[in-house]
Amino acid sequence: MSRASDRAYEAIRSMILSGELPAGAQLAEEALAERCGVSRTPVREALRRLESDLLVTRTDTQRSFVADWSIDDVADAFELRALLEGKAARRAAERMTDAALARIRDANRRLGDAIRRPVPDVTVFLDANRDFHAAILDVAGSRRLAALLATLIEQPVVWRTAHHYGREALNRSYGEHEELIAAFARRDGPWAEAIMTGHILRAYHAYADAHRGLAERDQREAAE
Amino acid sequence: MSRASDRAYEAIRSMILSGELPAGAQLAEEALAERCGVSRTPVREALRRLESDLLVTRTDTQRSFVADWSIDDVADAFELRALLEGKAARRAAERMTDAALARIRDANRRLGDAIRRPVPDVTVFLDANRDFHAAILDVAGSRRLAALLATLIEQPVVWRTAHHYGREALNRSYGEHEELIAAFARRDGPWAEAIMTGHILRAYHAYADAHRGLAERDQREAAE
DNA sequence: ACAAAGAGTATTGTATACAAATACCGCAGG
DNA sequence: CCTGCGGTATTTGTATACAATACTCTTTGT
Numbered sequence: 001m002s003r004a005s006d007r008a009y010e011a012i013r014s015m016i017l018s019g020e021l022p023a024g025a026q027l028a029e030e031a032l033a034e035r036c037g038v039s040r041t042p043v044r045e046a047l048r049r050l051e052s053d054l055l056v057t058r059t060d061t062q063r064s065f066v067a068d069w070s071i072d073d074v075a076d077a078f079e080l081r082a083l084l085e086g087k088a089a090r091r092a093a094e095r096m097t098d099a100a101l102a103r104i105r106d107a108n109r110r111l112g113d114a115i116r117r118p119v120p121d122v123t124v125f126l127d128a129n130r131d132f133h134a135a136i137l138d139v140a141g142s143r144r145l146a147a148l149l150a151t152l153i154e155q156p157v158v159w160r161t162a163h164h165y166g167r168e169a170l171n172r173s174y175g176e177h178e179e180l181i182a183a184f185a186r187r188d189g190p191w192a193e194a195i196m197t198g199h200i201l202r203a204y205h206a207y208a209d210a211h212r213g214l215a216e217r218d219q220r221e222a223a224e
Numbered sequence: 225m226s227r228a229s230d231r232a233y234e235a236i237r238s239m240i241l242s243g244e245l246p247a248g249a250q251l252a253e254e255a256l257a258e259r260c261g262v263s264r265t266p267v268r269e270a271l272r273r274l275e276s277d278l279l280v281t282r283t284d285t286q287r288s289f290v291a292d293w294s295i296d297d298v299a300d301a302f303e304l305r306a307l308l309e310g311k312a313a314r315r316a317a318e319r320m321t322d323a324a325l326a327r328i329r330d331a332n333r334r335l336g337d338a339i340r341r342p343v344p345d346v347t348v349f350l351d352a353n354r355d356f357h358a359a360i361l362d363v364a365g366s367r368r369l370a371a372l373l374a375t376l377i378e379q380p381v382v383w384r385t386a387h388h389y390g391r392e393a394l395n396r397s398y399g400e401h402e403e404l405i406a407a408f409a410r411r412d413g414p415w416a417e418a419i420m421t422g423h424i425l426r427a428y429h430a431y432a433d434a435h436r437g438l439a440e441r442d443q444r445e446a447a448e
Numbered sequence: 449a450c451a452a453a454g455a456g457t458a459t460t461g462t463a464t465a466c467a468a469a470t471a472c473c474g475c476a477g478g
Numbered sequence: 479c480c481t482g483c484g485g486t487a488t489t490t491g492t493a494t495a496c497a498a499t500a501c502t503c504t505t506t507g508t
Contacts, residue, residue: 004492028459039493041265044460045272052276054368061500062460076366083311087304142300144278148372228462252489263463268490285470286490 005042012036012046016055016066017159027056027064053151069157071211078204081152082197084145085133089180089196090189091140100139101184107132108177115170122163125170132177161210169206176202229266236260236270240279240290241383251280251288277375293381295435302428305376306421308369309357313404313420314413315364324363325408331356332401339394346387349394356401385434393430
């Protein structure tokens with residue numbers, strides 16, 4: 001990660017995910033280059049990568065802007081993610097090894113530890129959650145499937161609302177992961193697929209609820 | 225398409241699809257720049273795009289090579305394409321408009337004309353086929369789904385074997401398209417999905433058969 | 449007042465030079 | 479014959495200059 005273009009990619013990406021660069025903001029190469037402490041060349045490369053991640057859009061005249069993820073876009077992304085992660089879970093169950101299963105169990109153990117603390121540690125939760133899903137994707141053994149899902153997993157809005165999930169939603173995630181592990185242990189592809197699909201779609205509704213809640217709060221605050 | 229990086233992209237891509245640059249060949253930026261008549265900067269950009277298309281792979285030390293699509297890779301791509309195009313067909317059926325249906329019908333009419341000639345015109349066939357699927361993707365109305373499928377449709381090996389499909393395979397494609405049109409006309413999502421999934425998977429086996437045939441011929445020729 | 453035109457500014461595209469990293473090749477030693 | 483080690487040649491990464499393009503705001507004509 002020491003190459004300048006990687007630094008630029010990470011820097012710009014985190015500025016977008018954190019909301020420091022709000023949706024619709026123009027991304028001028030020169031300005032970004034200065035903020036990242038590199039020249040325009042690596043910034044250009046980073047912008048192209050972010051564009052293929054759909055975090056950045058370009059006008060027909062090649063100007064770049066922070067992509068605007070409407071609630072419909074998010075729903076769309078979740079729908080596709082449910083489809084593809086379901087497929088990944090099925091393939092993973094059919095190809096599961098004991099070593100991979102251990103890795104998946106370990107990720108969910110860490111996830112469980114994070115949410116059982118007096119105050120749930122959302123950062124650790126997100127981290128363990130990512131590992132859990134990454135391990136499954138590895139076992140699924142399809143470079144292409146992994147590449148497709150990569151563009152769907154990191155969503156700016158989702159990232160920012162994750163911290164507002166209730167404890168119940170976190171617990172349910174843990175439980176569904178445990179059920180997935182059971183399906184993997186039995187090498188039951190269809191079962192794993194069904195649970196994973198439901199898991200993603202439930203996560204979508206958890207997000208939509210949290211998002212609605214935040215929007216209402218914003219409105220109340222704006223009214224004062 | 226007049227920008228140098230677009231020219232480079234098209235040029236390199238067609239060199240790969242045509243087999244002029246065989247699988248495994250190294251893609252040195254300097255050499256490509258000379259062949260395309262542009263400088264290294266647009267070539268670099270083109271290579272990154274081709275990499276995200278999975279037509280080019282990079283080693284851990286950043287050298288680029290023409291991707292080597294094994295038969296398993298192709299099977300993998302078709303499997304995902306069947307899943308995603310099935311989804312697209314379902315969405316398209318649910319959102320179908322009369323104008324879009326007319327466009328889809330027109331594409332298949334052109335496709336039918338191409339294969340009914342004394343000698344089937346494979347170029348026109350492929351063109352009309354692309355339009356047919358593109359029209360469906362448009363109606364499906366998901367930018368993300370379109371972006372995901374874009375990386376799966378153009379496959380070097382498939383392109384090269386398309387000319388060896390038998391007339392029967394071409395006719396069957398036409399027939400399946402007609403059945404899809406019937407499903408669209410009735411706005412029947414599940415029906416459209418089922419036909420599309422089957423259509424893609426059958427196309428895969430048509431490819432696999434043609435490919436096997438070519439491989440055997442190559443072996444015979446090598447033995448002489 | 450409004451639209452079109454145009455100058456000036458901002459932004460992106462391309463070429464090129466140089467720096468850094470990596471691969472290749474030959475040679476010495478086991 | 480294989481293995482490890484330098485040194486050289488290739489190849490990629492980055493910065494920068496300049497060209498081309500798009501945007502903005504003012505001016506001018508109707």
